[in-house]
Amino acid sequence: MAELSYSSYLQMETLLSLQKTQIPETADRTVVLAEHFFIVAHQSCELWLKQAVADLSLVRDLLSSPCSPEDAAETSVELLQRVAELLRVLHEQVLVLERLSLRHFVQFRPYLGTASGAQSQQFRVLGRMLGDGEGEGELYRAFVENATHQGSTVADVCRLGIAGGSLHRVAEALLDVGNGYWRWKVAHVGLMSKMVGGQQGTGGTSGEDFLMRRITIPFPELRRLRGALHAEELAPTPA
Template sequence: MTDAYDPAKEGAQMAFDGRMSYTDYLSLDAILTAQHPRSDAHDEMLFIIQHQTSELWMRLALHEIGAARDQLEQGAARPAFKMLTRVARIFEQLNSAWDVLRTMTPSEYTTFRDDLGESSGFQSWQYRLIEYAVGNRNAALLKPHAHRPDLLAALEAELAKPSLYDVAVGQLAKAGFDIPEAVLQRDLRQPWQASPEVETAWRGVYADPARHWELYELAEKLVDFEDYFRRWRFNHVTTVERVIGFKRGTGGTAGVSYLRRMLEVELFPELWALRTTL
């Protein structure tokens, strides 16, 4: 009879008294005990883990978006491209997560929906921070976070910075494209307003990619991200309609109707418009 394989014989560390283990490094005790269902419903654990893991992926997305913006401001486009590629892949991962949640039927959700109280994904401050960071800014949406001064401060601080798209448009100006001063010095707290001059500049980049390769690649990285982001929003709408139909959301929003309105929001409108006019 062959002896059972023993990794220790090949040097694998097997004793962890006084040493950092995998569980220690990842703080798994805290993570794996952070699920606290409010009901006895079997599917509430799925609901909690789905949203907790999404928040972890959003944590990473914010880490990458912030670093990409910093790199672009410093003129280091190539590292920024790598980070933006990663953000798009993060949203691909977030998209796949909806497939798991959609295994929960309306009947199963109703067994614990009342236990959510008024909590809702609409109140995700990290999701709001992502929107603010890339350029979709609406100061009215600070209100759900007013009860937490620390979260409100983080969101307010983001609104005081140029968004990722503001920085990208600034790169157009640095490259010699004619960007109006009103765009470059706009009120950063306000939503982005599509600019004909910005569209003209991006069209100039696409008309001669070889000459403007870094800007061309930057534009496509932004479009890649928004492509996956739009899919995430669409999958969100589809999942919600499949599970609760047209009921109001637990947080008081119009549910599917509200989410459908969000599908119409464009993060980088000029980059989509130029595809028609190019």
């Protein structure tokens, strides 16, 4: 077997050959490089999404299994914290894309056809896990199951705070992930508004309006239960 090298381990030859621009090679070189930049940014996002989805899938499985190892909650915290950082990186990727010149984007955008970020399957999976839209996602339902297995409820976890131990740390990490997801989507709307305005999206969506309607913040029940603590604190003490 050939000795493993950095290049062969990362399959660099294949990796660096995956950026196929659609604009004719006769176009201005700056425009070709702008499309190349656009492709690299989106491919990078998909790779980070792959890691985030894999990490969250393991968290879901650890929390939902009644036979989880004793350190399942702590492992889940570690994974959730990693995903929170990945979402920060994805947010930064959007900010990097703001360095795409509008005059160059206008020239290569027609060559994208109907390709659209809204078609990302991994993004949809992430949305289902976090609860993108109405109701709670797979991850929160697994958290509820885990609390039940431990003879507790999410309301109890919120009320106990740090005294809730590992379940409290999981809840805090879930919120870090949810907030990171929300910030990423808000940044995307800002980018879309800057680059496309009210124009229709390449995939046939309504563009900016479509993205605005999809901005939801995950784990609404957890947030509501935490907020309810304020009412409890302000309630008069029985005589």
